[in-house]
Amino acid sequence: MSPVGLPPGFRFHPTDEELVNYYLKRKIHGLEIELDIIPDVDLYKCEPWELAEKSFLPSRDPEWYFFGPRDRKYPNGFRTNRATRAGYWKSTGKDRRVTSQNRSIGMKKTLVYYRGRAPQGIRTDWVMHEYRLDDRDFEDISAGIQVERNENESGALDYEILGHSLGRNPKFMVTAVDLGRELIRRKIKLAYGGGSVGLQEAVASTVFTNGGLVRGFIPGYVATRGVYGPMYGVEHTVSNNYYKYFEMNHAMEAFIILPRGVDTMEGLFTLISWACEGLHNRPIGLLNIDGYFNNLLKFLDDAVRQNFMASSHMKLFISSFFVDELLDKLEFAKAFPDPRASYDNFVNPGRLDLELHL
Numbered sequence: 001m002s003p004v005g006l007p008p009g010f011r012f013h014p015t016d017e018e019l020v021n022y023y024l025k026r027k028i029h030g031l032e033i034e035l036d037i038i039p040d041v042d043l044y045k046c047e048p049w050e051l052a053e054k055s056f057l058p059s060r061d062p063e064w065y066f067f068g069p070r071d072r073k074y075p076n077g078f079r080t081n082r083a084t085r086a087g088y089w090k091s092t093g094k095d096r097r098v099t100s101q102n103r104s105i106g107m108k109k110t111l112v113y114y115r116g117r118a119p120q121g122i123r124t125d126w127v128m129h130e131y132r133l134d135d136r137d138f139e140d141i142s143a144g145i146q147v148e149r150n151e152n153e154s155g156a157l158d159y160e161i162l163g164h165s166l167g168r169n170p171k172f173m174v175t176a177v178d179l180g181r182e183l184i185r186r187k188i189k190l191a192y193g194g195g196s197v198g199l200q201e202a203v204a205s206t207v208f209t210n211g212g213l214v215r216g217f218i219p220g221y222v223a224t225r226g227v228y229g230p231m232y233g234v235e236h237t238v239s240n241n242y243y244k245y246f247e248m249n250h251a252m253e254a255f256i257i258l259p260r261g262v263d264t265m266e267g268l269f270t271l272i273s274w275a276c277e278g279l280h281n282r283p284i285g286l287l288n289i290d291g292y293f294n295n296l297l298k299f300l301d302d303a304v305r306q307n308f309m310a311s312s313h314m315k316l317f318i319s320s321f322f323v324d325e326l327l328d329k330l331e332f333a334k335a336f337p338d339p340r341a342s343y344d345n346f347v348n349p350g351r352l353d354l355e356l357h358l
Contacts, residue, residue: 012037012057012065014065016098016108016131017098017099017100017105019065019098019131020098020100020105020106020131020133021100021105021106023038024067024106024131024132024133025105025133027067028133036056037056037057037065038056038065038066038067039054039055039056039066039067040066040067040068041054041066041067041068042068042069043066043068043089043128044068044081044082044083044084044089045084046084047084047085047086047087047177047205048113048124048126048128049126049173049174049176049177049202050174050177051064051066052064052170052171052173052174053174054066082111085209086115086116086205086209087113087114087115087116087117087121087124088113088114088117088118088121089111089112089113089114089128090111090112090113090114090118090121091109091110091111092110092111092112093110095107095108095109096108096110098131104134105133105134106131106132106133106134107131107132107134108129108130108131109129109130109131109132110127110128110129110130111127111128111129111130112124112126112127112128113126113127113128115201115205169259169289169290171289171290172199172258172259172289172292173199173202175287175289175323176199176200176202176203176206176258177202177203177206178323179203179206179256179258179287179323180202180203180204180205180206180207180210180212181206181210182323182324182327183203183206183207183212183327184206184207184210184211184212186327187212188212188327189212189213189214189215190203190204190207190212190213190214190215190233191214191215191216191217191248191252192204192214192215192216192217192232193216193217193218193244193267198260199258199259199260200258201232203258204216204232204233205232207232208232208233213233214232214233214234215233215234215235215236216232216233216234216235216236217236217238217244217247217248218235218236218237218238218244219237219238219244220237220238245267245270245271245274252282253282253334254282254283254284254285254330254333254334255271255282255283255284255285256285256286256287256326256330257284257285257286257287257293258287258289259287259289259292259293268284271284272284272313275313275316276309276310276313281316282316283316283317283318283329283330283333283334284316284317284318285318285319285320285326285327285329285330286317286318286319286320286326287320287323287326288319288320288321289321290321291321293319297317297319300314300317301314318330318333
């Protein structure tokens, strides 16, 4: 059960000593913990980007705490099985002692998440700190685990996804996974920018691992370097980014833009310029998580007001804070391509244009 009644501004930032000497020790010995703030989760049955929704304290700080079992790789062995469906956790550095009053009370192990399978796995920014008691009698029962991300870092439609990095806001990753699940539910086929990094990779892996159809478009020089890791689904190699967007434009019926930086903006503005030149009229969906694209939408509105952009091109942009609403709007735009068609009228039948509906 999730804790309730937490005061405004509450933050949970325990020290290593507090995690081991209070929370982990009490958990293992079956003693009451004053505030039920750390849930039980089998970490290796989850991908790291699925953990935010399991935390009792989801926040903008991408750091979560869990109790988890020590899953042995072999029944009579001591090695822990750290493989997930899409990757594995690999330890880095030496285990460090956790002390209290100059006495060792436990150990802390740091692990990094890799996509794919060893030894060809691709390192990510996900980091896990695993705590265990020194008491060997309880070594198999439970471990205290802290997971974080380093800051340094479709008769279905065919949709293209753009968005490479994970970002600092954990809602980005959670929403990307939700998007993948909704594409599966609606039987929507997916094309994306290739590789296994960032938010688009979270969408692609969710669709692919659940039996959906995925195609990846990637420039040959990028694929050769292997910097984006392995591809999901069918791989299409093109000569450069320009032809990546060109091929996708001819294969897709709609685009979805996820939060990201300069490279995704390059693709977005390529689509905008092609629309202005009459080369395509496909709807462009902006998954506006936490208002990430608000300033972009204001810029485009200003461009229309200043006569630098036609209002008909602005209507290609479909924005929503929510996955299901964005997909509903994109499907409406495909079914009713007339620029006079209104999604708002469609979902409010009292104002619906009956002739358009028919």
